[in-house]
Amino acid sequence: MKPDVGTLRVGTRGSRLALWQAEHVAACLRREHPGLVVEPVVLSTAGDRVVDVALSKVGDKGLFTRELEEALGDGRIDVAVHSLKDLPTEMPDDLVLGAVLAREDPRDALVGPWTGGLDALPDGARVGTSSLRRRAQLLSRRPDVRVVDLRGNVPTRLAKLGRGECDAAVLALAGLRRLGLEHAVGTVLQPEAMLPAVGQGALAVQCRGGDSRVKALLGPLDDGPTRLAVAAERGFLARLEGGCQVPVGCLATPATTRLRLRGLVADVDGSVVVSGVLEDAVAAELSATALGERLAERLLANGAGEILARVRAAVAEGSVSVWGEA
Numbered sequence: 001m002k003p004d005v006g007t008l009r010v011g012t013r014g015s016r017l018a019l020w021q022a023e024h025v026a027a028c029l030r031r032e033h034p035g036l037v038v039e040p041v042v043l044s045t046a047g048d049r050v051v052d053v054a055l056s057k058v059g060d061k062g063l064f065t066r067e068l069e070e071a072l073g074d075g076r077i078d079v080a081v082h083s084l085k086d087l088p089t090e091m092p093d094d095l096v097l098g099a100v101l102a103r104e105d106p107r108d109a110l111v112g113p114w115t116g117g118l119d120a121l122p123d124g125a126r127v128g129t130s131s132l133r134r135r136a137q138l139l140s141r142r143p144d145v146r147v148v149d150l151r152g153n154v155p156t157r158l159a160k161l162g163r164g165e166c167d168a169a170v171l172a173l174a175g176l177r178r179l180g181l182e183h184a185v186g187t188v189l190q191p192e193a194m195l196p197a198v199g200q201g202a203l204a205v206q207c208r209g210g211d212s213r214v215k216a217l218l219g220p221l222d223d224g225p226t227r228l229a230v231a232a233e234r235g236f237l238a239r240l241e242g243g244c245q246v247p248v249g250c251l252a253t254p255a256t257t258r259l260r261l262r263g264l265v266a267d268v269d270g271s272v273v274v275s276g277v278l279e280d281a282v283a284a285e286l287s288a289t290a291l292g293e294r295l296a297e298r299l300l301a302n303g304a305g306e307i308l309a310r311v312r313a314a315v316a317e318g319s320v321s322v323w324g325e326a
Contacts, residue, residue: 005036008217011068011077014042015153020178021203022081025101025221032220041077043067069095072206078214080206083175084199084230085325089238091206098207098218100227104174106201106251108134108194109185111161111176112168117187118142118194121168128157128166131325132268132311136247137194138170139270154179154326170194171326174201195249195264195275197325198233198242202226225254228288235292236263240304246311250292257281259288263295265304268311268320274304 008029012022019042026038045067065087068080072095079098091097114120118141121127127138128150135147148166150157154175161169168186176182205221207214229252242248250263259282264275278295282288296304314320 005033005217007037007039008079008214009039009041009077011041011043011071011080013045013064013068017154017175017179018081018083021083024178025079025081025203025205028101028221029217033217036217041071043071043077069206072208078207078211079218082204082206084202084204085197087199087204087206089234094209095206096209096215097204097227098215099205099221100223100230101203101205101221102223103226103229104177104201105188106196107173107191108170108189108196108200109173109176110168110187110189111158111171111184112186114168114186117189120187121145125168126166128161128169131170131197132247132320133197133249133266133325134170134194136266136268136270136273137249137264139268140266140273141193141270143270152326154181157326158184172196172200175326191251191262195262196251198237198248198250199230200251202230204230228252228259228282228285229254231285231288232259232261232282232292235289236261236296237292238289239293239296240265240300240308242308246308250295252288252292255279257283259291261291261295263292263299265299265307267307268314272303272307274299274302274307276302 010022010026012018022040029036029038045064065082069092071077072080123144126146126148128148129135130149130151138145150160150169157169173188205218232252233250236250237248240248247266247268253260258279260279262277264273266273276295276298280291282291
């Protein structure tokens, strides 16, 4: 039985990328459900409003998602569209992921005039990023570079690069593609050089768990392989009790009925990196999540817990600041 169409209120942040993502979801919904009226509802999150204080000063849990989840909970919107990497692994009990769309390329990109990747950067190059994950992997591979805090949305970061505030920058390839800015990419960074953030490149549509009509509308948008991949990655992150304030990278690669999961934890200066790979047959979200948890346990046994403790202590004392990923 086809769900009733009617009207669907789609909550989104107001950045250019967030609006693109919401409209993409809306277009998919209209294609699957002719006659459906999709109304965008733009909301401001704490992460959008905090422009002069490091996110590490105000906490990282749900800074870019909390207001959207509250609007879902009180019925102001029917669904919320998120970049999955912004969505905490712990969600309110009454909310679910109604759809995880087919993933865009999850890799990071080196933006700037350098086409040979990280190894081609000149000695002492200033590389812009506000991600501890990217910082750690940059310094692990190129301890000579100067990492420059680069914050703001994607166009803002590119504008700062254009003004010479840094020589190159690292951004998510998916965001650049979605905004038509792929021409700015100098080199796409392979996971061996820069392991992406958990969920990077994936879009999540959140809804109320008890809303059967909305879940039926979202069903055709859900991509099974992507859902399994990000379930493994989020299981890995959840076991590490991580968020955007810790240098954690993870990427699951589907292969028929199996998943190959790579993960790492690193010190912010790149001096210590613990990494691992695990592959297994995965048929459902529970087994995918379990795969991520098993890889996390392996890394914890090899010293990842001590690294995370050092990083969290440095963030708490203010010697390391977190401005967020893009």
